[in-house]
Amino acid sequence: MEATEKKDIYTKKLLQKAQLLYQARSLEEALVVTQEAKSLYALNGNHKGVITSNLLLAKIYDTSGRYHGDTKKMREAQSFINAAASLTNSDTPRQLLAVELAQAQAYLSEKSSETAERYLKKLLVHSKKVTETDYQILALVGLSENATHQNEFDQALAYAQKAKALLGDNKVRRADALVATVYNQLSQIHFKQQDYDSMLKCSEKVLQISAKAGDVEKEINALKNIAIYHAAKSNYKKAMQYFLDSMDKSKNINYRYHTAQCLINIATIYANLYNHEDAISRYQMVLENYSDIISKNTRIVIYNNLGNIYYFSDRLTQATNYFEKANNLAQQRNYTEMIILSLANLSRAYIAKGKINLAKEKAKMAEDLMENQGDINGRQINLLNLGHIYYLQGDFNKAMLFTSKGITAASRMKDETNEVQGYQLMSNIYQLQGDYKTALDYQLVYSKAQDKFAKEQRNRQIIDLEIKNAIKEKQKEIEQLTRENEYQALLLKQNEQIAEQNALLVAANEELRQFAYVASHDLKEPIRMIGSYTQLIERKHKHQFTEDSQTYFTYVKEGVIRMNDLLDALLKYTTVSKTEENFEAVVLGDIAEIAVINLRVSVDESKAIINCHELPTVMSIRSLLIQLFQNLISNAIKFKKPETHPEITISAETTKDEVIIEVSDNGIGINPDYQERIFVIFQRLHTRTEYKGTGIGLAICHKIVQHVGGRIWVESEVDKGASFFIALPRG
Numbered sequence: 001m002e003a004t005e006k007k008d009i010y011t012k013k014l015l016q017k018a019q020l021l022y023q024a025r026s027l028e029e030a031l032v033v034t035q036e037a038k039s040l041y042a043l044n045g046n047h048k049g050v051i052t053s054n055l056l057l058a059k060i061y062d063t064s065g066r067y068h069g070d071t072k073k074m075r076e077a078q079s080f081i082n083a084a085a086s087l088t089n090s091d092t093p094r095q096l097l098a099v100e101l102a103q104a105q106a107y108l109s110e111k112s113s114e115t116a117e118r119y120l121k122k123l124l125v126h127s128k129k130v131t132e133t134d135y136q137i138l139a140l141v142g143l144s145e146n147a148t149h150q151n152e153f154d155q156a157l158a159y160a161q162k163a164k165a166l167l168g169d170n171k172v173r174r175a176d177a178l179v180a181t182v183y184n185q186l187s188q189i190h191f192k193q194q195d196y197d198s199m200l201k202c203s204e205k206v207l208q209i210s211a212k213a214g215d216v217e218k219e220i221n222a223l224k225n226i227a228i229y230h231a232a233k234s235n236y237k238k239a240m241q242y243f244l245d246s247m248d249k250s251k252n253i254n255y256r257y258h259t260a261q262c263l264i265n266i267a268t269i270y271a272n273l274y275n276h277e278d279a280i281s282r283y284q285m286v287l288e289n290y291s292d293i294i295s296k297n298t299r300i301v302i303y304n305n306l307g308n309i310y311y312f313s314d315r316l317t318q319a320t321n322y323f324e325k326a327n328n329l330a331q332q333r334n335y336t337e338m339i340i341l342s343l344a345n346l347s348r349a350y351i352a353k354g355k356i357n358l359a360k361e362k363a364k365m366a367e368d369l370m371e372n373q374g375d376i377n378g379r380q381i382n383l384l385n386l387g388h389i390y391y392l393q394g395d396f397n398k399a400m401l402f403t404s405k406g407i408t409a410a411s412r413m414k415d416e417t418n419e420v421q422g423y424q425l426m427s428n429i430y431q432l433q434g435d436y437k438t439a440l441d442y443q444l445v446y447s448k449a450q451d452k453f454a455k456e457q458r459n460r461q462i463i464d465l466e467i468k469n470a471i472k473e474k475q476k477e478i479e480q481l482t483r484e485n486e487y488q489a490l491l492l493k494q495n496e497q498i499a500e501q502n503a504l505l506v507a508a509n510e511e512l513r514q515f516a517y518v519a520s521h522d523l524k525e526p527i528r529m530i531g532s533y534t535q536l537i538e539r540k541h542k543h544q545f546t547e548d549s550q551t552y553f554t555y556v557k558e559g560v561i562r563m564n565d566l567l568d569a570l571l572k573y574t575t576v577s578k579t580e581e582n583f584e585a586v587v588l589g590d591i592a593e594i595a596v597i598n599l600r601v602s603v604d605e606s607k608a609i610i611n612c613h614e615l616p617t618v619m620s621i622r623s624l625l626i627q628l629f630q631n632l633i634s635n636a637i638k639f640k641k642p643e644t645h646p647e648i649t650i651s652a653e654t655t656k657d658e659v660i661i662e663v664s665d666n667g668i669g670i671n672p673d674y675q676e677r678i679f680v681i682f683q684r685l686h687t688r689t690e691y692k693g694t695g696i697g698l699a700i701c702h703k704i705v706q707h708v709g710g711r712i713w714v715e716s717e718v719d720k721g722a723s724f725f726i727a728l729p730r731g
Helices: 003-023 027-044 047-068 071-087 093-109 113-129 133-149 153-167 176-192 196-213 216-232 236-252 256-272 276-289 296-312 316-333 336-352 356-369 379-392 396-412 416-432 436-522 524-544 547-578 588-598 600-606 622-638 697-707
Strands: 584-587 609-612 617-620 647-654 658-665 711-716 722-729
Touching (some): 027 047, 027 697, 047 256, 071 093, 093 113, 133 176, 176 216, 256 296, 296 316, 316 336, 356 379, 396 416, 524 547, 588 622, 697 722
């Protein structure tokens, strides 16, 4: 098998591995492997491979952005899509469709509805024209998702049903991933429409397919939807089981947004089970640890829920504080429904605190806003509040009128808690008027409802205890299994990884070994011979040379020097990962000092100023870090501005897991459009007449950093210098 063919097979397998890692949402690993595959495709001039790699990189960045609420990463995804788009042409229709789909999905993530719809409709037309049914389905799913974002659920369902119909078109068996995508979208629509039975059917299908295929994101989404179904049916024990499973899996892939949503749902279940302390702790966890992820509307709902918990556990000061927070933020957001609900809850809290005037003020504000709103949540509370206020003020006619309306509204809205409170209030009103018979009738209705309520409360508290016990038992089982199987699981995982890596790297290792041998012997030997005989001819016949002959010989000598430099650089590149040195504690300050000493001639000639701040210690490979620093400093000196002395600053900051080193300069800078290219071998941004070099230095830096388990990137603008960042593991 030819070396080129072996390389193509290796690179293809590498990209397949990256796609599997992405599907399992191992995003950091997927990123590293995809970048390596892309570099190899670029080196081989394989445009199709580069396009596919760029689209996968876009997915990785977009997904990471969604998981962490990081819009910057979502924008970075666009740059990879644009890079892919620039390489596509009409000869590759599927890749053109893939680029259009990526563009649409990026705008969907950003909630840019109009732009997303335009791209999706364009994709639908193009995919129909070339009869690519899979892309038609994906376009329809995207349109459905976009309509869902805009609360146009009927339109969303119509698009999703069309996609579902295409799944069985021409009796072609579609890929499981595509089927799961369609049913996942259907389940989201049914959830929004509160059609929980249909949502359950779709989610169970998604769960079955995604768990088998290893598509973690769809699996955790299905688990969450199944949990929501059971919560809606008041089957809290099952709901909690599914929410916990979904949350654990979302934590494993660092899907912070989903983790926050699960915590909110778990807190709500605890509140429904009258486990106030666990409910409060989960809500507080979301506010403290996920404030950057949750929307302001979600924050309003959490504030209101915390207010209710504190109100029903007779902690009125805390209740009032949270209802005020909910109301203030709802006012800022112009969130009418929550403004009304928070005002009604504030009025109720002020009644309990005996602040009747404040209670009446809030109730009137809520009443004014509720005009033409229908049975909005909060109406029943506010009507009962007004009934209670008029009762306390001795206006019994108005008290009966508003309380009666409140009971009717609560009954219509199936709010048993407030309905029961209404019966108690009516009994009190009639009792003060001396109508003891009617008061007794209402008291009996209240007592019966209260007995039913108390029984339900006890049942829910029992369920809460069962959940706590189940969680405790599960934790014990996990700890026991971990102790028993940790060693075997580790060995199995290592064996699987080794087997997989060996299968992928056998061809590449052999090829690199042969290449290093050829570069060090077969290629350098004839270059040395050319250089030697050129010098011999020049010494022997120099007196016979014309001016042109001397110029030609100069070109030959310079070519020999460049070829030697190029081969030396290639050898360094191919042998980076061959070092036999072990990881050790490396003082980065010493490394920087050695690198500067090695470059003393260049530093002195250029009159470079090098500022080295205090640098920490890392666990790494000493010789490779010297080479890394040396290359970056040399690069900064080489690309200085004309008539300007280079000024290079080396600094570092330490995070929880990494040391991030910054090497910045005042040089010519790098156009943002080309910053991705500079780490690819043989990529030059300038001609040799402008700046000497092999085009391999930064590729060596990239390979060194990868080998020691780190990351490297650049931030720069033209004429504003460049800052290279290297993130190394702390230990």
